[in-house]
Amino acid sequence: MGVTRIAWLVARKDLRVEWAxxxxxxxxxxxxxxTMVIFAFALDADVVLExxxxxxxxxxxxxxxxxxVQRSFAxxxxxxxxxxTRVAGVxxxxxxxxxxxxxxxxxxxxxxxLLLAAVVLYGQDVPIEGVPLxxxxxxxxxxxxxxxGTLYGGLAAGFTGRETLLPLLTLPAVAPVLIGATRAVEAxxxxxxxxxxxxxxxxxxxTVFAVAFGVGGALAFGPLIDE
Amino acid sequence: MTTLHPAASRxxxxxxxxxxxxxxxxTATRILGIATIVSMCWLVAFGLxxxxxxxxxxxxxxxxxxxxxxxxxxxxxxxxxxxxxAMYLWRRSLGWDRLAGASAELGVVFMAVTLVVGALWGRxxxxxxxxxxxxxxxxxxxxxxxxxxxxxxxxxGSHAQRATxxxxxxxxxxxxxxxxxxxxxxxxxxxxxxxxxxxxxxxxGLMLFSLFVGVIAFTLLYTWLIIHRTRAMAxxxxxxxRGLDDALxxxxxEAAAVPGADEEAH
Amino acid sequence: xxxxxxxxAPVVELDDAVAVLGSFPALAGATLRVQRxxxxxxxxxxxxxKTTLLRLCAGLLPVARGRAAVLGWDLAHHRREVRPHVGLLxxxxxxxxxxxxxxxxxxxxxxxxxxxxxxxxxxxLLAVDGRLGGLKVRSLSAGQKRRTALAxxxxxxxxxxxxxxxxxxxxxxxxDELDRxxxxxxxxxxxxxxxxxxxxxxxxxxxxxxxxVAGQVxxx
Numbered sequence: 001m002g003v004t005r006i007a008w009l010v011a012r013k014d015l016r017v018e019w020a021x022x023x024x025x026x027x028x029x030x031x032x033x034x035t036m037v038i039f040a041f042a043l044d045a046d047v048v049l050e051x052x053x054x055x056x057x058x059x060x061x062x063x064x065x066x067x068x069v070q071r072s073f074a075x076x077x078x079x080x081x082x083x084x085t086r087v088a089g090v091x092x093x094x095x096x097x098x099x100x101x102x103x104x105x106x107x108x109x110x111x112x113x114l115l116l117a118a119v120v121l122y123g124q125d126v127p128i129e130g131v132p133l134x135x136x137x138x139x140x141x142x143x144x145x146x147x148x149g150t151l152y153g154g155l156a157a158g159f160t161g162r163e164t165l166l167p168l169l170t171l172p173a174v175a176p177v178l179i180g181a182t183r184a185v186e187a188x189x190x191x192x193x194x195x196x197x198x199x200x201x202x203x204x205x206x207t208v209f210a211v212a213f214g215v216g217g218a219l220a221f222g223p224l225i226d227e
Numbered sequence: 228m229t230t231l232h233p234a235a236s237r238x239x240x241x242x243x244x245x246x247x248x249x250x251x252x253x254t255a256t257r258i259l260g261i262a263t264i265v266s267m268c269w270l271v272a273f274g275l276x277x278x279x280x281x282x283x284x285x286x287x288x289x290x291x292x293x294x295x296x297x298x299x300x301x302x303x304x305x306x307x308x309x310x311x312x313a314m315y316l317w318r319r320s321l322g323w324d325r326l327a328g329a330s331a332e333l334g335v336v337f338m339a340v341t342l343v344v345g346a347l348w349g350r351x352x353x354x355x356x357x358x359x360x361x362x363x364x365x366x367x368x369x370x371x372x373x374x375x376x377x378x379x380x381x382x383x384g385s386h387a388q389r390a391t392x393x394x395x396x397x398x399x400x401x402x403x404x405x406x407x408x409x410x411x412x413x414x415x416x417x418x419x420x421x422x423x424x425x426x427x428x429x430x431x432g433l434m435l436f437s438l439f440v441g442v443i444a445f446t447l448l449y450t451w452l453i454i455h456r457t458r459a460m461a462x463x464x465x466x467x468x469r470g471l472d473d474a475l476x477x478x479x480x481e482a483a484a485v486p487g488a489d490e491e492a493h
Numbered sequence: 494x495x496x497x498x499x500x501x502a503p504v505v506e507l508d509d510a511v512a513v514l515g516s517f518p519a520l521a522g523a524t525l526r527v528q529r530x531x532x533x534x535x536x537x538x539x540x541x542x543k544t545t546l547l548r549l550c551a552g553l554l555p556v557a558r559g560r561a562a563v564l565g566w567d568l569a570h571h572r573r574e575v576r577p578h579v580g581l582l583x584x585x586x587x588x589x590x591x592x593x594x595x596x597x598x599x600x601x602x603x604x605x606x607x608x609x610x611x612x613x614x615x616x617x618l619l620a621v622d623g624r625l626g627g628l629k630v631r632s633l634s635a636g637q638k639r640r641t642a643l644a645x646x647x648x649x650x651x652x653x654x655x656x657x658x659x660x661x662x663x664x665x666x667x668x669d670e671l672d673r674x675x676x677x678x679x680x681x682x683x684x685x686x687x688x689x690x691x692x693x694x695x696x697x698x699x700x701x702x703x704x705x706v707a708g709q710v711x712x713x
Contacts, residue, residue, distance in 0.1 A: 006604055013589065013600050020591040020629065075589060079630075084587025087551050088649065089576030090604050151399075155379070155392070162382065169375045172368045173403050176410035183414070205413065209406055216402050220395045226388075226573075385513060385555060470516060471557070478521040482707035 003094045010090075010098025015105060017075050024106055028067055032110055035060040036117045046123070051192060053122040054185035057114045058178055061145070064110055065174075066167055069149040072099055073157035082157065082225070092222030096150055100217070104146035111138050130188030133199045137188065140203055141181040143210035148173050151217040154225040173213075180205045251458035259451045266444035273437040281434070287351035290344050292437050296445035297341040298366070304334030304449065305373065305400075312397030315390055321464065322457070324390035327397055328380055329456035331373055333449060338370045361412040368407050372400050386464055502565060504529050504653055504684040505550055507710070509559035512542075512549045519545035521708030522559060527686060530679050534699035535688040542708040543688035544583065547655040550686065551581040564652060577605065580651030582659055586642035588630045594641045595626040602648035615647040618674055635662035640670070647674065654678060654685040660694060672698050 018024045039056045043049055049056075076082035085095055115134070118124045126134070148170055156166040180202040186192065187199030252260075274292040281288035311327035314320075345363065346356040357363065380393045505527035512520035520542045527533050535543045548554050550563050552572035561568040566575040588597050595616070602612040616622040619640045630638060639662050646654065654675070660668050675698060679685055688705075689695040696702060704713045 009600060009603050013592070013596075016596065017589055017591045075591070078590050079588045080583060080585025081587050081589055083553070083583070083585065084581075084601075084645075085604075087553060087576055087579065087581045087587075088601065088604055089552075089573065089578075155396075165375070165378055168371070168378060172371045172375065172407070173399075175368055176406045179410045179414045183417075201413070205406075205410055212402055212406065216399060220399055223391050223395045226391075383515060385557060387555065467516070471511075471513065471518060474516065475511065475518045475521050478518050478708045482521070482709045482711075 003091050003097070006090060006094035007097035007101065010095055011101040011105075014072065014075070014099055014102035018102070018106065021075075023071060024068075028064055028071070028106075029110065029113055031067060032060050032064045032114055033117055035063055036114065036121055040121060049122045050124070053118045053124050054189060054191055055178075055182045056122070057111070057118050057185065058141075058181050060114050061107065061111055062171070062174065062178060065107065065145050065149050066170065068103060068106055068110075069153035069166060069170070070163065072103055072150070073153050077157060086225070092225060093218045095225075096154070096218050096221035099153075100143075100146040100150040100214075103150055104142050107142045107146060108138060111142065124189055126188075127190055127196075129196055130190065133184060133188040133196050133203070136203055137181055137184040137199065137206065140206035140210050141177050141184075144177045144206060144213055145174055147210065147213035147217040148177075151213070151221055151224070154221055157225070176209050177206060180209070251455045251462070256451060256454050259447065259454070263444065263447040263451050266440060266447055270437070270440050270444045273433070273440055278433045278437040279431055283352075287348055288434065290348040290351070292441040294341060294344040294348055295438055296441040297337045297344065299442060300445050300449050301334050301337040301341055301366075301369075303446075304330045304337060305369070305404075307453075308334065308373075308376075308397050309401045312394040312401075315394045316398075319387075321386055321390055322461075324386070324393060325457045325460040325464070326453070327393060328377075329453050329460060331376055331380075331397070332456065333452055335370065335373050335377060337445075337449075338366065338373070341366065342370065359415065361408070361415045364411045364415070365404075365408045368411075369404060372403060376400060386467070501529065503527055504531075504564055505686070506562040507546075507549075507559070508561075510549065510556055510561045511558035511708075512545050512554045513557045514545065514554075518557070519708060520549060523705070523708065523710045525703065525710045527684060529684050530682060531701055532675060532679050532685045532687065532699045534695045534702040535686065535705050536690070536692060536695075536702060536713075537688075537705035541705045543705045544657050545708075546705060546710075547581060547657050547686065547688060548583070550653070551579050551655055552576045553581070578651060579653045579655060580646040580649050581655045581657075582642055582646055583657045586630075586638050587645070588638060588642060590631040591629060593627050593629055594621050594633070594637075594644075597630060597641060598644045598648055601645035605649050607648045607650070611650075612648050615644045618647055618670075619644040620670060636664055636667050639663055640667060643671065643674065647678075652683055654683055656685065656687045656689075658689055659687060660689060660691045668694060 036056065039060070040049060043052070073082070076085075086092075115126075119126060152166055152169040152173070156162045156164075156169070183194075184199040184202040184206070187194040187196055187202070190196075270292065274289055278289075278292075280286050307330040308327045311323045311330065315323035315327065342363075349358065350356050376393065376396050379396050380389060382389070382392070384392075503526045505525060507523050507525040509522045509524055510520055511518055511522055523542070523546060525546075535546065537543055545554065549556065549561060549568070552563065552566075552568060552575040555572070556568050563575050564578055566572070568575065587601075589600070592600070598616050598621070599612055602615065607615075613622065616626060621637065621640050621644050625633075625637065630641060633641065639659070643659070656675075659671055663671060672694070675685055675687075679700075687695055687699065702713060704711050
């Protein structure tokens, strides 16, 4: 059974579970939307909000990432399924790739919603020439976030006292994504005088990050989830 | 099974039985310890006494004699952790795991000292405790990353499990650090700010010498601490193993005491 | 049973094996031989180490001391390689609660490349096809969940079956089904190790019985 085939099975299974349980649509998306509203309370002035909108979008994404990763592994631990996948000898690289893929799909949907929220709540305009940059940024950043999240999620999964490790391990690791993705989105939206061409070097950084953690994560996942 | 350096074996034998000596000290560490104390005295003498105050920074420059060596050591410690992690995965000898763990602990301590002393220096010279420049920010993130590493080391399980998990995480940290460094550097280059760190190589000869003494002194301190810490860890592991022996004996005694199959044995 | 010299290689060989949970030696020196096609019953009080022994044989736990080999694989070095050939049914069912019975069996079967026909067969064998097949696992009774988990196990066609209290939660009909399934599996070449408190029923099913007491194995 090829690794890709099993990864695909795992990804489909994860997405099916999410579709059936509706946790993503009924809990996570609203959570992200509420975060965007809360930011407005904390930051008060409209001018400030407009200026930092790209950053807020990615901050909300990061917080939601933590929630999504916890959820992704909670379904495995509800009835000992992760254990079962290990007994079944399923290639850990396939589990990693599959779960990361499912997580990435959820993240992209989340980011689209957050961008919409930024347009509505923070008065952002999306110039047409910025759209390709936005799309590519979203995809590359998401790949990196999904890889790191799945990797450390597996390590932190379902053992008492371990769940709190997830933010501690994940946030420093995804700092480059936060930096790069925010600058790229600022360039795409023309925030503070940035132009679209400013954004592409950051996309390069995001791609390197995604590749590094995609490969590194696949290799490290097996040893990290083993008992 | 744990393999110990001969010197450490002598030390642990000392712990095990001999009434003359207990602890992780040996002749080598005594000499190292004395060298450390001597060089530290030199550092105090030169750093606080003989070297002059800087023209611009005045007395605040003396903080650098601690700050710069600790930065150097923090990075050295993390290189040691990374290399030891790789060596463990290659050789599977627990000694490498203990070296990685001890080095990470020291690295975190030195990094904390770096950040605190650096903040004080910044307050005295630039008027602020913190600046978002590339080096400081990367250092702070490195600090938190290794705190995470230490947290994972304490998750429990067998020594081999701890070692594999930590080694993998140690190597992942090596992956993370360059990415963090480059992204922060690119980010801060957008803001043409002044560099917070002293880049002034126009230092008085005596000041450079004091700095040099500082580096030597702290490196000796690091080496001394590493040796002791790895030995202490080896002994902790031995205690765990012995604990297992005792637990096994107790459990086997349980079996002998149970005559039939249907009793609840707790 | 020390007739290893004349028999083909045992499926499970434990020599003074020690397995640790945290710092507790759940298995404190277990010695055991299981031959192919045996249905072995593990009896013993709670806390004796039956579950740990099963998990060790599944390659989930590291061997702290002693020697352990399953299907020829030395568990000290190859416990990952042994896993695809072993099926473990523990206290948890290993199911995805928000998916249907059919989805679960199909997922687990597909991970080892089972064909659609084999999956349907497995579901029919455990009577979880038909109307039951489309229900979400979350809405099933404990017995029905157990049968679903067994169907997943059947679909995987393991050489060594490790079952922890498999009869728990099943009604009389379900238990008969299970016994039939196990006998058929053993006849087809699988080896089965069952930990159970149901001494009568499991005793009738088993070809051999051993006792697990305080982390060690002994003949009754």
